[in-house]
Amino acid sequence: MTTASNWTPDQPIVSLKEVRKSFGALEVLKGVSLDVMKGEVICIIGPSGSGKSTLIRCINGLNDIQGGSIKVEGQEVHDVKLDKLELRKKVGMVFQQYNLFPHKTALENVMMAPLKVLKQEKSDVEARARNLIKKVRLEGKENSYPGELSGGQQQRVAIARSLAMNPDVMLFDEVTAALDPETVKEVLVTIRELAEDGMTCILVTHEMGFAREVADHIYFTDRGVIVEHGPPATFFTDASDPRTKEFLGQIL
């Protein structure tokens, strides 16, 4: 079990210091540092292959790191003594490909983790799950299987499934990248509502308009380092690094 940490909400809820990560000889993260305060929404943008997804996957321990430190609520994520399950109860994650459990209905997908992992009362879990499904605007789809839902609907079930664990931090890994343009919006609306409710969110995204609108802070990564960061008001207009300018020039 973890030792009690003396983390207080005025300290960063997620804190990365000089994080290094390699796949074999290929170094993907070359010393990345960033801090996220409770209730903040940060967006990580950058060209593909710049290590954005790897970075976010390191935060809940899906990938291990070779150097530096990642702390969530003061707890070192890659400490061998750390109970990974305890960390993952605090950090929710939504994937590009939704990854719903295909043999379970939407409602069962949302209920499964609280029932089996947190061992909560079934009636409570079901009530909460139905509320979450309502919250992501999928009322009436409770008993549909993932295969019967559109990509956007599946992604919203995936968000509800993650929220059912009552996480303190939500990670979004290019969650709209696999969606049709029409359905992107419905997912973004859901995320914006979450952000407005005060959920701490870390998003990897290609939706610049959305990043500009919801993010408190934007990080631009390229070739494994954070090139530039700042609040959206200044980031998009006053980018100083040539790499950032070039990227934004291509995108906007």
Add this chain to the structure above:
Amino acid sequence: MKRIAGINAPAPKHLQGYMAVLKPFDVAAHSPDGYIFTRWLAGMPWWTPFAMMVLVVLWPTIVYAQSGFTTGDAFGALWRWMPFLLTSGFLFNVVISMLAMAIGTVAGAALGLGQISPLKSLRMFAWFVTQLFRNSPWLVLLFIVLLALPFEITVFGVTVRIPDWMKGVFGLSLPVMANISEVVRGAVQSVPTAQWEAAESLAFTRRQILWQIILPQCYKRMLPPWMNWYAILTMATPLCSLLGIEEIITLSRQAMEAEDNHPELLVPFFGFALILFFLYCYPIARLTMRLERKFAVKL
């Protein structure tokens, strides 16, 4: 099979002659997979048993036309023995196949899960056992079991006899076990790793992920290969006759001896056994291939 224009079906008229397209693979010619036997069996036309019956009747008439023992006599003998061969013989083959399948499935499932264990030593052990029994001749395994197992065992002062047919069941269950082990391993590994990651990120333990999320997605895709192995096993049960177990082939031989060993009896008696095996396994093979197509990688 799905028809894809330009791949295994002609391209639409208005496109023909416009594009240079690589000659497609012969998609009907399957690479050797686990279904060779079942696909061959399922590919036979429905009238195969009738054709076999005609052959069985014609053969002795033509070949032994000049002997005194007539085809009529041979089939009269078969007719007398038929109920016995069916109820004491073939049904026993079915019982052997079911028991061997049950043991092989349970042991094979355990072995297959061992092959995907996070423990390296267990993984290597399960892999070794799987390969050993998967690649050994079935008859050799049967003889080893027959000779290696004692004819009785004493547990806490109680002596239990192990009849030969039990040894046959056990011997046949070994290769089944090894092949089911591969079926389980393959099915688990065919579930995308993203399912593991999604479950991990929800704080499920490895054991929970395997039993509650991965395996439930596997049962359907394990069914066709499992049935495939059942059909192969059933066809292999006559091997037990070499151990003297009184299944249909052993009993057929004894019946022919009782009928004075006329060579005219061979084709009717063994042909009867062949038709019985066909009638039992053919529907299984057809269903297997239908399910295989239905469940084919669809996520």
